Amino acid sequence: MxxxxxxxxxxxxxxxxxxxxxxxxxxxxxxxxxxxxxxxxxxxxxxxxxxxxxxxxxxxxxxxxxxxxxxxxxxxxxxxxxxxxxxxxxxxxxxxxxxxxxxxxxxxxxxxxxxxxxxxxxxxxxxxxxxxxxxxxxxxxxxxxxxxxxxxxxxxxxxxxxxxxxxxxMLPEGPRYFPDDTLTDQPERFICGEIIREKALMHLKDEVPHGIGVEVLGVKKISDGLTQIDATLYCDKSSHKSIIIGKHGSMLKVIGMEARKDIEALLNAHVNLQLWVKVREDWRNRRDDLRTLGYAREE
Ligand SMILES: Nc1nc2c(ncn2[C@@H]2O[C@H](COP(=O)(O)OP(=O)(O)OP(=O)(O)O)[C@@H](O)[C@H]2O)c(=O)[nH]1
Ligand SMILES: [Mg+2]
Missing domain, CATH: 3.40.50.300 (P-loop containing nucleotide triphosphate hydrolases)
Known part of the structure; x- marks a missing residue:
């Protein structure tokens, strides 16, 4: 044998x-x-x-x-x-x-x-x-x-x-830790938030990108081919809000358009992406805000 x-x-x-x-x-x-x-x-x-x-x-x-x-x-x-x-x-x-x-x-x-x-x-x-x-x-x-x-x-x-x-x-002998078709353990909601953050990082400059946090409020399947996603972009200084929105909303529009394209490819569906911008002063130092945005350890 x-x-x-x-x-x-x-x-x-x-x-x-x-x-x-x-x-x-x-x-x-x-x-x-x-x-x-x-x-x-x-x-x-x-x-x-x-x-x-x-x-x-x-x-x-x-x-x-x-x-x-x-x-x-x-x-x-x-x-x-x-x-x-x-x-x-x-x-x-x-x-x-x-x-x-x-x-x-x-x-x-x-x-x-x-x-x-x-x-x-x-x-x-x-x-x-x-x-x-x-x-x-x-x-x-x-x-x-x-x-x-x-x-x-x-x-x-x-x-x-x-x-x-x-x-x-360099791998030791061992089991399959994940089923064969697993690519990642990240929930869809987290990946959608990351894609939005990536587009924001790409287009924003200086200190603005560091203060960006994204909260995905909901990923809702409306029909077979359509998903509604609502997300809030947080910034940690009030002066950054108008930069993120841009003149007549132009910056937010670009971020939203590019993010939507990538998310549509990921979900294989049409996506309605609604983005809001909010100020949360100093959120990077605030426990509650960090938890909301997914930056807390699971104990
Ligand atoms: N020219 C060149 N650029 C690269 C290469 N690998 C990564 N980059 C660029 O380097 C930059 C940083 O890449 P990331 O993969 O985000 O780096 P990272 O180490 O994950 O960064 P952090 O998440 O901030 O720790 C991006 O602009 C990439 O396109 C490479 O092999 N050659
Ligand atoms: Mg990295």
């Missing part, structure tokens, strides 16, 4: 400074967009779970908020999400932007390099880096305690296959 090939599985966290490309990598690894991406730092605020299942293996990825010194209660929640994601994992991807490795990246490389799990140091954005600079970087981190150092571009996919096979190779 033929031996059954053993099944391998495990939880793999993706950590690093803000804006290095963690969520872009998660989406690339899954081949589906489940995490929002923007060129503003601190885009991801919760741990985002994504599952990749093949015949012989299942990888459960945990994308995390960018590691930074928090200045608000929201920032503290984000950093707690990173610490929580690091509990009980089987492997770790530590990511830096190969073009901009600073002291904080090096501190993270050193700290994470001492952890006991299998770990890979991912040097991202090599589509932008000069070869000699990349070689210098690789040499400088060679003895940091990582099982592999993999240069790649999460954007172009260069190096992705190498990373995927090294991840599979």
């Amino acid at each position: 033929q031996e059954k090939t053993p099944f391998h599985s495990g939880f793999i966290a993706i950590v690093g400074r803000p804006n290095v490309g963690k969520s872009t990598l998660l989406n690339a690894l899954l081949g589906e967009k489940i995490a929002i991406v923007s060129d503003r730092p601190q885009t991801t605020r919760n741990r985002i779970l994504g599952v990749s299942t093949s015949e012989n293996a299942q990888v459960v990825f945990l994308d995390t908020p960018g590691m930074h010194a928090p200045r608000t209660r929201l920032g503290e929640y984000m950093m707690q999400s990173v610490r929580d994601a690091l509990k009980g994992i089987d492997g770790l991807l530590v990511m830096v932007d190969a073009n901009a490795v600073g002291k904080q990246d090096r501190d993270i490389i050193t700290e994470m390099g001492m952890r006991k799990e299998k770990k890979i140091l991912v040097l991202n954005k090599i589509d932008l880096v000069r070869k000699d600079a990349l070689l210098g970087l690789i040499q400088s981190v060679a003895d940091s305690g990582y099982d592999h150092i993999i240069p790649l571009s999460a954007r172009t996919g260069d190096g992705l296959e190498t990373l995927k096979s090294e991840i599979i190779a």
